[in-house]
Amino acid sequence: MPVTIHDVAQRAQVSASTVSRALSASHLVRGTTRDRVLAAAKELGYQPNPAARSLITGRTGNIGIVVPDLNNPFYTGVLRGVQARARQSGYAVFFADGEEDPVAEEALVRAMARQVDGVVVCAPFASDAQLRSLAGVTSLTLLNRRLRDIPAALMDSAGGMRQVVEHLAALGHHRCAYLNGPNNAWSNRERRRGLRAAATRAKLTVVEFGPFEPKFEGGVQAADLALADGVTAIIAYNDLMALGVLSRLADRGVAVPREMSVVGFDNLLYAAVCAPPLTTVAMPMEAGGRAAVDLLLSGIDGATDGAGPHRELITNLIVRATTAAARGSDSPRPATGRGRTA
Amino acid sequence: MPVTIHDVAQRAQVSASTVSRALSASHLVRGTTRDRVLAAAKELGYQPNPAARSLITGRTGNIGIVVPDLNNPFYTGVLRGVQARARQSGYAVFFADGEEDPVAEEALVRAMARQVDGVVVCAPFASDAQLRSLAGVTSLTLLNRRLRDIPAALMDSAGGMRQVVEHLAALGHHRCAYLNGPNNAWSNRERRRGLRAAATRAKLTVVEFGPFEPKFEGGVQAADLALADGVTAIIAYNDLMALGVLSRLADRGVAVPREMSVVGFDNLLYAAVCAPPLTTVAMPMEAGGRAAVDLLLSGIDGATDGAGPHRELITNLIVRATTAAARGSDSPRPATGRGRTA
DNA sequence: CGTGATCACGCAAACCATTGCAACGCGCGC
DNA sequence: GCGCGCGTTGCAATGGTTTGCGTGATCACG
Numbered sequence: 044m045p046v047t048i049h050d051v052a053q054r055a056q057v058s059a060s061t062v063s064r065a066l067s068a069s070h071l072v073r074g075t076t077r078d079r080v081l082a083a084a085k086e087l088g089y090q091p092n093p094a095a096r097s098l099i100t101g102r103t104g105n106i107g108i109v110v111p112d113l114n115n116p117f118y119t120g121v122l123r124g125v126q127a128r129a130r131q132s133g134y135a136v137f138f139a140d141g142e143e144d145p146v147a148e149e150a151l152v153r154a155m156a157r158q159v160d161g162v163v164v165c166a167p168f169a170s171d172a173q174l175r176s177l178a179g180v181t182s183l184t185l186l187n188r189r190l191r192d193i194p195a196a197l198m199d200s201a202g203g204m205r206q207v208v209e210h211l212a213a214l215g216h217h218r219c220a221y222l223n224g225p226n227n228a229w230s231n232r233e234r235r236r237g238l239r240a241a242a243t244r245a246k247l248t249v250v251e252f253g254p255f256e257p258k259f260e261g262g263v264q265a266a267d268l269a270l271a272d273g274v275t276a277i278i279a280y281n282d283l284m285a286l287g288v289l290s291r292l293a294d295r296g297v298a299v300p301r302e303m304s305v306v307g308f309d310n311l312l313y314a315a316v317c318a319p320p321l322t323t324v325a326m327p328m329e330a331g332g333r334a335a336v337d338l339l340l341s342g343i344d345g346a347t348d349g350a351g352p353h354r355e356l357i358t359n360l361i362v363r364a365t366t367a368a369a370r371g372s373d374s375p376r377p378a379t380g381r382g383r384t385a
Numbered sequence: 386m387p388v389t390i391h392d393v394a395q396r397a398q399v400s401a402s403t404v405s406r407a408l409s410a411s412h413l414v415r416g417t418t419r420d421r422v423l424a425a426a427k428e429l430g431y432q433p434n435p436a437a438r439s440l441i442t443g444r445t446g447n448i449g450i451v452v453p454d455l456n457n458p459f460y461t462g463v464l465r466g467v468q469a470r471a472r473q474s475g476y477a478v479f480f481a482d483g484e485e486d487p488v489a490e491e492a493l494v495r496a497m498a499r500q501v502d503g504v505v506v507c508a509p510f511a512s513d514a515q516l517r518s519l520a521g522v523t524s525l526t527l528l529n530r531r532l533r534d535i536p537a538a539l540m541d542s543a544g545g546m547r548q549v550v551e552h553l554a555a556l557g558h559h560r561c562a563y564l565n566g567p568n569n570a571w572s573n574r575e576r577r578r579g580l581r582a583a584a585t586r587a588k589l590t591v592v593e594f595g596p597f598e599p600k601f602e603g604g605v606q607a608a609d610l611a612l613a614d615g616v617t618a619i620i621a622y623n624d625l626m627a628l629g630v631l632s633r634l635a636d637r638g639v640a641v642p643r644e645m646s647v648v649g650f651d652n653l654l655y656a657a658v659c660a661p662p663l664t665t666v667a668m669p670m671e672a673g674g675r676a677a678v679d680l681l682l683s684g685i686d687g688a689t690d691g692a693g694p695h696r697e698l699i700t701n702l703i704v705r706a707t708t709a710a711a712r713g714s715d716s717p718r719p720a721t722g723r724g725r726t727a
Numbered sequence: 728c729g730t731g732a733t734c735a736c737g738c739a740a741a742c743c744a745t746t747g748c749a750a751c752g753c754g755c756g757c
Numbered sequence: 758g759c760g761c762g763c764g765t766t767g768c769a770a771t772g773g774t775t776t777g778c779g780t781g782a783t784c785a786c787g
Contacts, residue, residue: 048744058767063745073765093500094440095743098772103436105479105500113465114654119455126455126482135497137447138480140468155477158435158447259658290658312456313655316601316632389773400737405775415735437773440742 046087055083066091106339107137107155107162108332109148115257115283116311117328121165121186124332132340134160143225145169149177156181160343163335164188166230184339186331188229194342194352196334200230200308201237203324203358207278207306208241210322210360215369216247216276216304220269222262222288223253224280231280234308238278250274255284262287270297275304275369282307282314282323289317289365300367310361319364327356388429397425408433448681449479449497449504450674451490457599457625458653459670463507463528466674474682476502485567487511491519498523502685505677506530508572526681528673530571536684536694538676542572542650543579545666545700549620549648550583552664552702557711558589558618558646562611564604564630565595566622573622576650580620592616597626604629612639617646617711624649624656624665631659631707642709652703661706669698 052059057076064071065080072080083089097103108125110118122138129136137155141148145168155162161182167174171190177183178193185195211219221238224231231254242249252268255261262284269277270292279285285307289299297303299319307314310325334354342352394401399418406413407422414422425431439445450467452460464480471478479497483490487510497504503524509516513532519525520535527537553561563580566573573596584591594610597603604626611619612634621627627649631641639645641661649656652667676696684694 047742059744060746060768061766064766067745071765076765090499092440092743094436094445095772096745097436098434098440098743098774099745101772113461113468114458116456116458116461119458119461122480123455123482126480130481135479135500136481137477138464138468139472139477140465157432158477259654286658290660293660312601316628318632318635318660390775391773401774402738402776403736406736409775413735418735434773437742438775440744440773441775443742 045092046089048089048091050087051080051084051089054087055080102343103158103160104133105135105137105159106336107139107152107159108165109139109141109151109155109162109167110165111141111143111148111168113140116313117281117309117326118165120328121332121335124329124334125163125336126332127329128333128336132336134336134340137162141168143168145173149173152177152183153180161339163332163339165335166228168225168227182339182342184335184342186335189353192352194338196331196338196354196356198230198326198331198356199358200233200324200326201240203308203326203360204234204237204278205241206358206360207324208238208245208247210362210366211276211278211304211306212245212247214276214304214366217369218248218250218274219276219278219304220272220274221249221251222255222265222269222277222279222284223251224255224257224261224284226254228257230308234280253280255280257281258283259287259290262289263291266291266295270295270303276306276366277303278306280308282309282311282321285321285323285365286313286317289319289321300365302370304366304369306366314361315363322363322366323361325359325361327358331356387434388431390431390433392429393422393426393431396429397422444685445500445502446475447477447479447501448678449481449494449501450507451481451483451493451497451504451509452507453483453485453490453510455482458655459623459651459668460507462670463674463677466671467505467678468674469671470675470678474678476678476682479504483510485510487515491515494519494525495522503681505674505681507677508570510567510569524681524684526677526684528677531695534694536680538673538680538696538698540572540668540673540698541700542575542666542668543582545650545668545702546576546579546620547583548700548702549666550580550587550589552704552708553618553620553646553648554587554589556618556646556708559711560590560592560616561618561620561646562614562616563591563593564597564607564611564619564621564626565593566597566599566603566626568596570599572650576622595622597622599623600625601629601632604631605633608633608637612637612645618648618708619645620648622650624651624653624663627663627665627707628655628659631661631663642707644712646708646711648708656703657705664705664708665703667701667703669700673698 048059048062052062062080065077069077106129126136139151148169152162163184165186167188183193185193250272252265255265257280266288279288285305288305292299307321307323310323314321314323390401390404394404404422407419411419448471468478481493490511494504505526507528509530525535527535592614594607597607599622608630627647630647634641649663649665652665656663656665
């Protein structure tokens with residue numbers, strides 16, 4: 044039923060090989076025949092069978108992406124970037140939700156491996172060893188995870204954190220809490236690293252809590268802990284947690300930002316529209332998705348170009364309404380010190 | 386480099402056909418040889434080449450899904466359901482974002498058509514004619530769009546709206562606003578239909594506004610119009626708009642729910658955690674995704690089973706904190722009547 | 728012991744597009 | 758006039774899997 048290359052060949056009075064060349068390497072066939080072939084192909088609505096093509100070329104024209112949690116708008120932002128950039132290059136994209144489970148992640152990549160030219164793994168929960176092993180089975184690109192010899196797009200979380208610290212210090216804060224996300228998440232490690240370095244320079248004391256689930260509920264849970272410690276500012280691992288913090292603080296009658304400043308990471312849509320609008324670090328989600336695909340495709344299309352396989356993307360602090368001068372910033376209230384001091 | 390069926394055959398001392406049968410129709414091969422084959426396959430880590438397989442079987446083992454807007458959590462919920470159900474049946478899934486554009490939608494489906502066994506189109510913006518034409522090029526299933534001879538999973542928006550109306554009427558509301566979503570969206574038409582029917586029965590006057598963009602900004606814009614009309618309750622097309630309404634009402638100093646009740650549709654995560662928590666109609670997003678895949682696969686796997694191609698999913702009103710007795714419900718404030726009365 | 732049925736397995740075709748190689752025709756140069 | 762080269766095209770092999778058909782073997786029954 045579907046029209047094959049032979050149907051086109053017959054109608055254009057040429058062989059199948061000529062049709063193939065007319066469509067892919069058109070400079071190899073005479074102008075007049077090429078036109079005849081193209082016309083025939085169009086009239087018949089011919090579209091090459093991707094299975095047959097990939098059987099012989101060894102390439103599929105597909106890529107895959109696996110994310111840890113589809114419910115987190117951060118990853119759907121990435122998805123948009125990935126899909127747009129892939130489509131632009133004629134690639135279709137498989138997706139799968141790893142559900143924050145390392146073994147599911149690995150299984151998904153392996154399942155995809157046979158029918159894609161490569162896959163981008165977003166903020167993977169899998170171990171270094173697992174990822175290296177996966178890199179052997181298909182072309183791999185990471186997003187927000189640094190591994191020596193595997194290409195990756197990386198968002199500068201540490202730099203974003205530095206901006207946060209400078210912002211809080213300038214507002215007169217001396218003691219703030221950091222609510223950790225998952226311990227093994229590269230983003231969390233980076234944020235913590237950036238935090239510690241910047242905090243030392245700014246003479247800001249940091250108490251750490253967690254790790255927590257990087258979700259709304261995690262923030263709710265964490266808020267009470269931070270509150271008990273007497274900090275004047277809370278930095279959450281991400282916006283989802285920050286929203287949880289905001290919600291809990293409101294319930295407990297703590298005024299934001301007058302009595303407590305709150306900062307998130309990601310700059311989700313909801314960060315801008317909640318009340319009060321959340322001060323947060325904008326992560327380039329779509330750009331990250333695009334960059335990862337760029338890296339992946341340049342790895343696939345031969346071009347083992349040097350320039351190192353890691354691309355860094357900048358982040359920016361967006362100051363909104365959840366940060367303000369520290370309460371009693373000229374005579375700081377003594378900290379009770381219930382959290383771990385970094 | 387990759388291990389083929391012949392490698393397995395050689396190692397197991399049988400022909401390739403036997404290997405193929407041992408893996409797919411195992412009852413056709415003797416137990417002892419089957420074990421030998423399976424062992425060899427496992428040792429070699431053999432995985433059939435999907436391209437070669439689909440070349441001959443004509444099936445790909447893939448399905449596609451296209452959604453109107455990845456940024457709307459409603460659709461990512463659907464995505465989760467689709468992916469889970471597909472994976473459970475051994476299918477992989479392509480996704481694409483139609484960006485609320487009918488022509489993009491159609492192009493995406495056509496592009497997928499060659500490498501999928503079918504696609505589910507979610508709340509399509511394409512016209513009936515376009516969809517029928519697409520149904521000719523691949524196996525199609527719709528989600529939240531009713532078209533006579535095309536299978537579809539449908540969420541009972543009208544029923545949800547009936548529950549909303551009864552709820553508001555019971556609270557003493559007499560005049561409420563409905564903020565339309567996209568005019569051509571089936572869900573919007575259904576909600577309006579359910580609204581009009583139920584409102585008549587409940588003697589509730591409804592004024593309609595819009596259509597608006599079914600997003601936060603649309604709700605912000607709509608809130609002022611509804612406010613000017615003097616209604617005591619606002620029903621938004623979806624939660625995103627309802628959140629916009631809430632935000633705008635707060636800005637304008639209108640107390641919710643004391644001075645104004647607000648209802649949304651979808652039951653997004655954010656509806657539960659915003660302040661005050663939103664009364665809304667829960668739409669079965671994941672279940673809808675699963676049902677659509679069920680329908681699609683049962684259509685693909687032959688089984689042209691009767692029972693009609695449409696599956697209805699129930700919806701439930703979730704009463705939270707944005708609805709309350711109408712202000713002055715014993716002596717209703719006269720309406721100024723700026724909106725269109727339905 | 729012969730005949731027929733049943734079972735297990737191998738052979739080869741088929742699916743469709745791509746591509747190396749060869750053939751063909753033509754023009755040009757020697 | 759002959760050979761060489763080039764541009765254009767076709768032939769045939771290739772890729773990995775599935776499947777219809779045929780063959781050989783085993784077994785039971787008459």
